[in-house]
Amino acid sequence: MKKIYYAFFFLITILSACKKDNGHAENNTEIPIEIIQKLKAAGFDTTEGLHIHGDGYIVEGDILLTKTDIDGLSENPKSKVILGLNVKDRLLQSKDPIGHYVSNLLTANSGVKNISIYINPSFQQYIIDGLDLAIARYNALEFGLTFSRSMSSSSADITISTTFIDPNNKPSNVTAYLMASGLPSNGNPYNQILVNTYYYNTSSFYSDIASTFAHEIGHAIGFRHTDYMNRAFSCGQVTQGNNEGGNANHVRGTSPDPVSGSWMLACANGVDRPFIDEDILALNGTYPRLRNVYVKQVSTLISDDSYLIGCCDDRTLLSNNFKLEFYQDQNLTVPYTTSNNFVVKVFEYSGSSQLTRVFLVPNGATSYDLGTFVTDITYSYGTEVQNNTSGYSIAPFGGYHLAP
Known part of the structure; x- marks a missing residue:
């Protein structure tokens, strides 16, 4: 057979x-x-x-x-x-x-x-x-x-x-x-x-x-x-x-x-x-389920290595750590502890491309580290000529509220 x-x-x-x-x-x-x-x-x-x-x-x-x-x-x-x-x-x-x-x-x-x-x-x-x-x-x-x-x-x-x-x-x-x-x-x-x-x-x-x-x-x-x-x-x-x-x-x-x-x-x-x-x-x-959770994105500057190139060109080169914090209230005073398969949606950057993806946050977390976001853009006479930006940032989603 x-x-x-x-x-x-x-x-x-x-x-x-x-x-x-x-x-x-x-x-x-x-x-x-x-x-x-x-x-x-x-x-x-x-x-x-x-x-x-x-x-x-x-x-x-x-x-x-x-x-x-x-x-x-x-x-x-x-x-x-x-x-x-x-x-x-x-x-x-x-x-x-x-x-x-x-x-x-x-x-x-x-x-x-x-x-x-x-x-x-x-x-x-x-x-x-x-x-x-x-x-x-x-x-x-x-x-x-x-x-x-x-x-x-x-x-x-x-x-x-x-x-x-x-x-x-x-x-x-x-x-x-x-x-x-x-x-x-x-x-x-x-x-x-x-x-x-x-x-x-x-x-x-x-x-x-x-x-x-x-x-x-x-x-x-x-x-x-x-x-x-x-x-x-x-x-x-x-x-x-x-x-x-x-x-x-x-x-x-x-x-x-x-x-x-x-x-x-x-x-x-x-x-x-x-x-x-x-x-x-x-x-x-x-099929997201809306929860009464407020998600705040916190950015911490790591370095600013931006510089001028000659007379007319410049490069913006910033590194930031992006972290998400979770709260029970709109005033962001009471932390929320994640449970039961809490999911966040983020924008994913590679150069000038922006995609979206979802992450499963571990149970028991009150924050989630998205890692380093690098803004890397070169301009010539004020016009963008190259974009090597990379990293993640929070996106709107039906499963939570964005913090004000």
Whole structure:
């Protein structure tokens, strides 16, 4: 049996991913060409993991899209595959390094938005327990979304439903998966997660069920796979459909290199995966929760080595230490001690380029050292001719107040 771990541990790919004769949507004449064209225009890869599912389609193995969803997709260029960046490139890189990614489609959250989830009580208890653990893990992060269990499917934002697909006895145009979900629409999360009871049943127990639920909830609120354009990182196999396409936006501040253990990796190894720091940054950076914390930036001059060059040129060369201080009150008299995954957003400078990224501040801190900010600009006759400025400074963010 080829690559059996795909069947049990692959969160996004079809069971028969290594069988090229029936894994390519390009050869599936039952999928209308206009559907394939629209998916391609939106940046999705259609060579693998695209199959008919009910009145919709499964894209990239575990993302459900109806025809209406597909009609609403917007074109987005494919991004370049980058396996590693040096320090300079990390500062200058402005488009889609490998890291955390969100869809163009996100869940609206004004203040803190609660998402209710209904699961039929007929599910096995270990499956229900897995969902509850996934919900608890999300809520422990204290970001801009919260999750709760609903006792009624009619009032739930997301419903957990069953399906049964035997990977050994299925049509070639049907995907065999562990679970599947979709992407948000109209500011709402995708409304269902399908659980394949061929795998999750009375005789089967999987230790990573909580992280599998968390993964599909991640799709429902807009997250793409961490290594969506290079699945070889987590899947260990380069295939024709290795790049899952575009329509994904990098969460600035998450690592520019692949990170092991993320809850949104394309493939899993069967081991439970609680959220890692990169995941916490991605969730807080995408859905911040406003806290009554005031952040003050303090600048301390280290050196001023500015000088004139001849009669008409000059160079501004200043070094400052930038530190952030946290307070509970607007008058900045009561220090705030960070807790529960406090995140700050900063501007990152490299020359005249300015990017934004987020930092996870350690619990228990009342201040955070951003390090040295160097202003290094050369002027000729009053006109800037060279800029080698580097460092970080505080940026506005939905998770805190800027000190007056």
